[in-house]
Amino acid sequence: MPSRSSLDNPHPFGEPAWTTSLLSPFYRDSHHRLRLHLREYLETKLFPHAFEWEQRGLRRLLIPGLPPKYRCGKSLPGDIPDEEWDLFHSMIVSDEFHRCPHMGVMWGLTSGNTIGCPPIINFGNEEQKSKYLPQVCNGELRFCLAITEPEAGSDVAGIRTTATLDSSGQFYVVSGQKKWITNGLWADYATTAVRTGGSGASGISVLIIPLKDTPGVSVRRMMNSGLHASGSTFIVFSDVRVPRANLIGRENGGFKIIMANFNPERLSLATGALRLARTCYSEAYAHALRRKTFGKPLMENQIIRAKFASMARHIETCYSWIEQLIFHMQNTPRAEEDPQLGARLALAKVQAGKTLELCCREAQQIFGGLGVNKEGLGAVVEQISRDMRVWVVGGGSEEIMDEQGMRLVMEKTLRTQNPRL
Ligand SMILES: Cc1cc2nc3c(=O)[nH]c(=O)nc-3n(C[C@H](O)[C@H](O)[C@H](O)COP(=O)(O)OP(=O)(O)OC[C@H]3O[C@@H](n4cnc5c(N)ncnc54)[C@H](O)[C@@H]3O)c2cc1C
Structure with missing residues (x-):
């Protein structure tokens, strides 16, 4: 049965349906326990500091999720046993983290570790795993993921950073630029996409490049409209010598590694976008009850209530869609190889982003002038309005995701109809 927390949002549709009186087939006791544990922990230990950390662009600690072998005896959040942990637990983690009103702090x-470590966890050799992962777990090392370049964002296969073996055959010499690398300012290593072969996807490899005190590496902070505390970084590599042992997987086999990172990232971005949308909804809901115009609360106007109905419809339908996709992934071996799933994940990410845009816009509208004020009652929604672009652009932007969603399923249909294609 659902377990409620005193920290739960009191407004209708302020929390996902499965945490209310509605039954769901997807959640067990451990999911409810995890949600309550994270809510308590984040509300008391982190969120109170988030505003200050975002203003000052600070970061404080690490919360990596690693296989038990490399976790140095540490348990999973909420003491959930490893054998009970499933994708719905991961969804809850993303949902709860995105309750932070200043997402730059959570990022x-x-x-960096969340997207920079999976290539090592999933494709690294044993030497790489035992060298890096326990130290990440202890908070001694931080990673970031460096793929995007000034000339190649959506088109990952077009990256230009080169890695050429030196005459000894033991070192790659890396030159190029990486842009918008989250956590790059503080990371010890960048899991980096480099070109080791010819043009296109088949010439790409993934290298673990040390950033700190490495000759030829320079980093500088990038100033974006939001997510100030996420440490967005421009990295330049100038003839950086990287041991060959730092290659993940096989040479020129990197594109598959990079693509494997994307499905979980898209799922997490979609879940996050929906929580941010829910926050916009809830903040505006409280304001509409409080704010009086023409002698009565805003909420007493049908046209304002219709805005909440629209927001709730969009949030709840997309959330249910994502639950169904997670259920499929959880119960289907090699689910990620099925284009039917890949297509839906891409489209669900777009839908979640559009839901966030709609809810943020409507919430700002309900706040009136307060919706653009960095202080005061509308400050959370104002912050989200600056942070949210990355949920629509990062991890596969809207146009690319819509196109991929259709192409993945159309290719099979077209081939069936015309085997020569
Ligand atoms: C805050 C933030 C954090 C980030 N963190 C990281 C990180 O940690 N690591 C990392 O590697 N990258 C990171 N990125 C980069 C991000 O992944 C890219 O911004 C994203 O992939 C889009 O690339 P781009 O910005 O070069 O846009 P472009 O590829 O130049 O695209 C511009 C626009 O054109 C559209 N478009 C492009 N091609 C087509 C087409 N063929 N048809 C139709 N429309 C098209 C796109 O959808 C987009 O709307 C981050 C970005 C931001 C803003």
Whole structure:
């Protein structure tokens, strides 16, 4: 049965349906326990500091999720046993983290390791795993993921950073630029896409490049409209010598490694976008009850209530879609190889981003002038309005995701109809 927390949002549709009186087939006791544990922990230990850390662009600690072998005896959040942990637990983690009103802070704490370590966890050799992962777990090392370049963002296969073996055959010499690398300012290593072969996807490899005190590496902070504390970084590599042992997987086999990172990242971005949308909804809901115009609360106007109905419809339908996709992934071996799933994940990410845009816009509208004020009652929604672009652009932007969603399923249909294609 659902377990409620005193920290739960009191407004209708302020929390996902499965945490209310509605039954769901997807959640067990451990999911409810995890949600309550994270809510308590984040509300008391982190969120109170988030505003200050975002203003000052600070970050404080690491919360990595690693296989038990490399976790140095540490348990999973909420003491959930490893054998009970499933993708719904991961969804809850993303949902709860995105309750932070200043997402730059959460990205500053977790994002680099979350996207920089999976290539090692999933494709690294044993030597690489035991060298890096326990230290990440102990908070001694931080990673970031460096793929995007000034000339190649959506088109990952077009990256230009080169890695050429030197005459000894033991070192790659790396030159190029990477842009918008989250946590790059503080990371010890960048899991980096480099060109070791010819043009296109088949010439790409993934290298673990040390950033700190490495000759030829320079980093500088990038100033974006939001996510100030996430440590967005421009990295330049000038003839950087990287041991050959730092190659993940096989040479020129990197594109598959990079693509494997994307499905979980898209799922997490979609879940996050929906929580941010829910926050916009809830903040505006409280304001509409409080704010009086023409002698009565805003909420007493049908046209304002219709805005909440629209927001709730969009949030709840997309959330249910994502639950169904997670259920499929959880119960289907090699689910990620099925284009039917890949297509839906891409489209669900777009839908979640559009839901966030709609809810943020409507919430700002309900706040009136307060919706653009960095202080005061509308400050959370104002912050989200600056942070949210990355949920629509990062991890596969809207146009690319819509196109991929259709292409993945159309290719099979077209081939069936015309085997020569
Ligand atoms: C805050 C932030 C954090 C980030 N963190 C990281 C990180 O940690 N690591 C990392 O590697 N990258 C990171 N990125 C980069 C991000 O992944 C890219 O911004 C994203 O992939 C889009 O690339 P781009 O910005 O070069 O846009 P472009 O590829 O130049 O695209 C520009 C626009 O054109 C559209 N478009 C492009 N091609 C087509 C086409 N063929 N048809 C139709 N439309 C098209 C796109 O959808 C987009 O809207 C981050 C970005 C931001 C803003």
